[in-house]
Amino acid sequence: MSDDLPAAQGTFSSSAQAFWQGFTRPHAGTALGALLLTLAAWIFVAVSSTEARVRATDTARWLPNPQDDWCHLNVVSIQGAERHADGPGQTVVFVGASMLRAILPSDESLSSTFAPAHTLVLAGSAMNYEDEAAVVDKFGGNFAGWFVLCVNRHTMARDLRARDVAKKQRGLTVEFSSAILTEERRRAGLPVRSELGIPLLDHPRIYLPTLGGWTHLMRRPRQEGALPLARSRPITGKEIYAMLPAPIAAAQARNFELLGRIAARLQANGRARLAIVECPFADEALPELHTVAWQAERAEFVRRREAWAQAQGVPWLDVTEELKLRVEDFEDPMHIDSSAVRVRFANAVARRLAELNKINR
Amino acid sequence: MSAPCPKSFGEPEPAGVRRARLAGRIMQSLALAALLFLAIYYLLMSGEAVAFRYQGF
Numbered sequence: 001m002s003d004d005l006p007a008a009q010g011t012f013s014s015s016a017q018a019f020w021q022g023f024t025r026p027h028a029g030t031a032l033g034a035l036l037l038t039l040a041a042w043i044f045v046a047v048s049s050t051e052a053r054v055r056a057t058d059t060a061r062w063l064p065n066p067q068d069d070w071c072h073l074n075v076v077s078i079q080g081a082e083r084h085a086d087g088p089g090q091t092v093v094f095v096g097a098s099m100l101r102a103i104l105p106s107d108e109s110l111s112s113t114f115a116p117a118h119t120l121v122l123a124g125s126a127m128n129y130e131d132e133a134a135v136v137d138k139f140g141g142n143f144a145g146w147f148v149l150c151v152n153r154h155t156m157a158r159d160l161r162a163r164d165v166a167k168k169q170r171g172l173t174v175e176f177s178s179a180i181l182t183e184e185r186r187r188a189g190l191p192v193r194s195e196l197g198i199p200l201l202d203h204p205r206i207y208l209p210t211l212g213g214w215t216h217l218m219r220r221p222r223q224e225g226a227l228p229l230a231r232s233r234p235i236t237g238k239e240i241y242a243m244l245p246a247p248i249a250a251a252q253a254r255n256f257e258l259l260g261r262i263a264a265r266l267q268a269n270g271r272a273r274l275a276i277v278e279c280p281f282a283d284e285a286l287p288e289l290h291t292v293a294w295q296a297e298r299a300e301f302v303r304r305r306e307a308w309a310q311a312q313g314v315p316w317l318d319v320t321e322e323l324k325l326r327v328e329d330f331e332d333p334m335h336i337d338s339s340a341v342r343v344r345f346a347n348a349v350a351r352r353l354a355e356l357n358k359i360n361r
Numbered sequence: 362m363s364a365p366c367p368k369s370f371g372e373p374e375p376a377g378v379r380r381a382r383l384a385g386r387i388m389q390s391l392a393l394a395a396l397l398f399l400a401i402y403y404l405l406m407s408g409e410a411v412a413f414r415y416q417g418f
Contacts, residue, residue: 011375011377014375014377014378015377015378015380015381016381018378018379018381018382018385019381019382019384019385019388020385021382021385022381022382022383022384022385022386022387022388022389023385023386023388023389023392024385024389027386027389029386029390030386030387030389030390030393031390031393033386033387033390033393033394034389034390034391034393034394034397035394035397037390037391037394038394038397038398038401041394041398042398042401204405204408208402208405208406209406211402
């Protein structure tokens with residue numbers, strides 16, 4: 001027995017030495033093995049990165065950053081109406097840019113305003129109308145309720161090509177395959193993304209940060225938080241005027257046509273109804289900017305939108321008067337920073353939709 | 362610093378030692394693969410339009 005112990009120690013020592021040798025000495029086999037393992041791991045991530053898997057798993061799994069509004073709207077759009085609008089009552093889906101998010105109250109407050117209807121907000125910073133068309137199409141219109149699209153007369157008449165590059169650099173983009181997005185971007189003269197057919201490579205912003213929806217197993221849940229939109233001082237009329245984009249009639253006409261195509265697709269393919277709601281800019285709250293030219297331009301837009309609404313059979317909600325806007329209610333020329341205005345907006349839209357529900361019943 | 366030769370010429374290496382060396386190599390492969398995987402991940406994540414960079418719009 002006493003002789004066995006040193007012998008066992010010797011065997012252990014030589015085994016440990018051999019293990020260390022195997023671990024530290026370069027070897028062609030281990031390098032090849034590492035390459036194959038890495039390849040296998042990336043193939044696993046690529047295979048996990050599919051829209052079918054996004055639809056089959058929890059939304060939170062794909063959202064590493066709760067402040068990432070675009071990631072949220074992309075994932076929810078992919079999961080679609082079957083997942084997010086299949087409740088017993090109506091669902092109201094708001095779609096629009098950051099000005100929509102800014103003018104809506106918190107999710108809880110919005111839900112209680114529209115109750116018993118269920119509400120969903122798909123808002124993304126710098127979202128343009130081509131993006132809105134893609135989101136509506138991807139989400140799908142086969143549900144009982146409303147799509148409420150946020151528009152603004154200034155953004156409808158704006159050339160967004162220069163902004164498109166900055167949007168891409170900041171990751172503020174639609175991240176799913178969409179024939180509608182391709183078609184609408186072509187019509188708008190915007191570059192169209194070519195796709196390889198591999199979601200991980202085509203839309204890395206959705207699939208890469210979570211490694212195909214697996215990183216939730218390792219990460220700690222992050223606290224929800226609002227985007228930092230702090231105002232240092234009140235905005236001035238001059239700043240508002242400077243921020244108003246020069247209107248381009250062709251852009252406005254193109255966007256009216258785009259909205260018409262959204263309406264036509266929904267009427268042809270789904271049960272959901274479409275309503276357009278205007279989110280005002282701060283110029284509405286500043287009488288000194290209401291020059292004769294401003295009033296003429298606004299009146300012309302009102303005439304066009306009424307003609308559009310009549311032709312399409314789609315309600316166009318302009319609740320600006322009911323908001324009782326003041327310049328102080330704005331964070332910047334486009335974003336509301338007033339809980340009172342948010343509540344008035346939600347109440348006004350809810351009331352209008354309820355009236356429309358009665359008419360259509 | 363060189364490690365001692367694992368076996369003398371003509372003398373068979375004990376099976377336990379062979380298995381230990383193989384285990385070491387497997388561990389080396391796994392460690393290299395993990396490093397390579399992470400390197401590719403961070404390389405891709407540092408690319409434009411992948412990470413969320415909200416700066417206000």
